[in-house]
Each structure stands twice: as structure tokens, then as C-alpha cells.
Amino acid sequence: MRITLERSNLLKSLNHVHRVVERRNTIPILSNVLLRAEGASLAMKATDLDLEITEATPAMVEQAGATTVPAHLLYEIVRKLPDGAEVLLATNPDGSSMTVASGRSKFSLQCLSEADFPDLTAGNFTHAFKLKATDLKMLIDRTQFAISTEETRYYLNGIFLHTIEAGGALKLRAVATDGHRLARADVEAPSGSEGMPGIIIPRKTVGELQKLVDNPEMIVTLEVSDAKIRLTIGSIVMTSKLIDGTFPDYQRVIPTANDKEMRVDCQTFAQAVDRVSTISSERGRAVKLALSDGQLLLTVNNPDSGSATEEVAVGYESDGMEIGFNAKYLLDITAQLSGDDAIFLLADAGSPTLIRDTAGDDALYVLMPMRV
Numbered sequence: 001m002r003i004t005l006e007r008s009n010l011l012k013s014l015n016h017v018h019r020v021v022e023r024r025n026t027i028p029i030l031s032n033v034l035l036r037a038e039g040a041s042l043a044m045k046a047t048d049l050d051l052e053i054t055e056a057t058p059a060m061v062e063q064a065g066a067t068t069v070p071a072h073l074l075y076e077i078v079r080k081l082p083d084g085a086e087v088l089l090a091t092n093p094d095g096s097s098m099t100v101a102s103g104r105s106k107f108s109l110q111c112l113s114e115a116d117f118p119d120l121t122a123g124n125f126t127h128a129f130k131l132k133a134t135d136l137k138m139l140i141d142r143t144q145f146a147i148s149t150e151e152t153r154y155y156l157n158g159i160f161l162h163t164i165e166a167g168g169a170l171k172l173r174a175v176a177t178d179g180h181r182l183a184r185a186d187v188e189a190p191s192g193s194e195g196m197p198g199i200i201i202p203r204k205t206v207g208e209l210q211k212l213v214d215n216p217e218m219i220v221t222l223e224v225s226d227a228k229i230r231l232t233i234g235s236i237v238m239t240s241k242l243i244d245g246t247f248p249d250y251q252r253v254i255p256t257a258n259d260k261e262m263r264v265d266c267q268t269f270a271q272a273v274d275r276v277s278t279i280s281s282e283r284g285r286a287v288k289l290a291l292s293d294g295q296l297l298l299t300v301n302n303p304d305s306g307s308a309t310e311e312v313a314v315g316y317e318s319d320g321m322e323i324g325f326n327a328k329y330l331l332d333i334t335a336q337l338s339g340d341d342a343i344f345l346l347a348d349a350g351s352p353t354l355i356r357d358t359a360g361d362d363a364l365y366v367l368m369p370m371r372v
Helices: 006-018 069-080 133-146 153-156 204-211 265-279 327-334
Strands: 002-006 033-040 041-047 049-057 060-063 065-070 085-090 097-102 105-110 127-132 156-166 168-176 181-188 199-202 220-226 228-233 235-243 260-263 286-292 293-303 307-311 321-326 340-344 353-357 363-369
Touching: 002 006, 006 033, 006 049, 006 069, 033 060, 033 069, 041 097, 049 204, 065 069, 065 220, 069 097, 069 105, 069 235, 097 133, 105 228, 127 133, 133 156, 133 204, 133 220, 133 327, 156 204, 181 327, 199 204, 204 228, 204 235, 260 265, 265 286, 265 293, 265 307, 265 327, 265 340, 286 327, 293 340, 321 327, 327 363
Parallel strands: none
Antiparallel strands: 002 060, 002 085, 033 041, 033 065, 041 049, 049 235, 085 097, 097 105, 127 220, 156 168, 156 199, 168 181, 181 363, 220 228, 228 235, 260 340, 286 293, 286 321, 293 307, 340 353, 353 363
């Protein structure tokens, strides 16, 4: 294999694929990136056996071929080369090493045979549809923060993507929950998604996907089956295993009879919560919300260091009540709201609270209260 390509193209593609590679691997080949040169492009592939990303980038191919080299090492070398540089990649005759040369810099990397590189065979996909990158990004951004990190309930370690009839129209819905809070977001269901299986996309795949859908003009092709999902974003193809489990019936925890409505300026509220929670020794300490007519009093008590209060003007006309929430969870949710105001629908101090955005009804959040 002998090819020349621009540093910027090589770096951009390597940046997308190398992140999949785990830093510590018991299987040496999983530390490597597969490079395959043919035609006028270099295709790169990396995998951790659950997630695989491939991307092709233009290259001048003098001699076609394929090999695998350490992914993080190659990325660091290319990253440190000067802007605008041309990079030569060439394997030696026996394929045991690859030369990376640019200007006066020259590196030699050990290779492993590409024949040993695992392939995440996709199998057959039952449904395929196209989605705007902006819609996919919205579904991920609005829900990703609520994914559980608790390994015992592994079926909550991802985003549940499915179609559902809502308000007389078919929606593509993303839901995530960790048992303390729930996030739900909808977009219009694209053609081809009807009847798709409900799938749970793992946390790592969601994180990588979030970084790849950065171009709002892009159209993303999604292909799904019961066990895998494949996403095509321009020249990038991402294939991932799905979480094999049953997502709980989230509809049951979304309250429908919360009749006390509080409307508050989102930014003012978030800043006030952030300020009073400074007194907490841990970010998870409860902040108490005391509601009365047109007024909200935020209070945090920390027996070790003191207390803090702040008053915020709100739209609230129901009976007075007190309720406590985890300050970090409140801030996580308000960070997702794009409208000027947040709407809190409350029942009582022991029941889940519904939080909506005034910018539209495509997302809603449920937050469990804390004892204060």
C-alpha cells in the first residue's frame, strides 16, 4: 500500500473513527484502525465489537492495499503534523510496518494483518428511513442526559427509539430515564419508519452519534433490525449493536392529573438554582421550592456549612406548596429548554412533576421529587 493524502482530510476522518477504539484492549487488533486504499480513496474502520465506524476520504493511491495500525498513535502523529501538510502512508514489502512521512518527519508503525480485523456483520435490516440531522440531533440532545449509568438496569443504559401514535399523527419518539428523571422528545415519523421495532441505542453509540451529526444540512439514513442499527451520515457509516432488553412502560410514570401550574423564566430560574446549590457539599443535595401566589422561594440547607435562599417571581395561582428536587437534575433539564419560560405542572410534594418547554410540545420531562 502506498498513498498520499492531505493532513486535514486524514485528521478529520481519523478523529471520527479513532474515538471508538478503547484505550485498553485485551485483544491487540482492537487497538488498531483498518486502512484500505483503493480507487481514489482511503477507507478507515474502527470497532470495539459493539460499535463500528467506517469513513472514506479522498487520497492519491499509487498502490492499493490494506493494513491495520494503532489507532490512537496514528491519530496523535497526524494531529501534530503542520497544517496543510501532505502525508505519505506506505507499508513495507512484508507488511509488518507502515511508514508515515510528511516533510522532514518520518514514523514507522507496527502493523497487524487486516485479515484478523473483526467485521461487525450487520445482517438484514427490516426498516430503513431518512431523517434530517437537525431532527436526530434534537432527539438525542433533549434526552441523552437522562440515560442511566447504573449497570444493573442495563436496559436503561441507552435511548429508547420507537414510533407511536400521538395527537392523531405518527411520531418518532426518543425516551431516556434513570428512574429519577425521564426525558421524552418527538419528531414527525419519517416515511419508512412505520412498524419499526422499538430499539434501545447504547450510551456509547449515542455519544458518538451526537458528535457526528454536527452538520444541520445533512440527511441521515437509519437502518434498523431487532439487534442492530446502521446510520449513514455523508461518508461515515456507523453500525452498532442494540441493547438486548425490554424498555419499561414509561407512559405509566408520566403524570396526567398535575393541576398546579408554575411558569417561570427559564434562565432566571436556572441561575437561581445554581446559586443556592453552591452551599451544598454535593451537587445532588436537594433544593426546596416553596410556592405561593406569584412567588417562588428557593432554599438549600447544609448542616455543615450553612443555608441559602433566593426569591424568584413566577406565574403561579394555585394553593401554596413545598417540594424538593435534586439541584443538578433541575439544571440538566432547564439546560434542554429552548423557550424563554419553563412550565412546571405539579401535584404534591411526593408526586412526580412534569416540566414542559414553551417553545413547543415536542419534548417533555418528568422529575421525581426529593424529601427536604
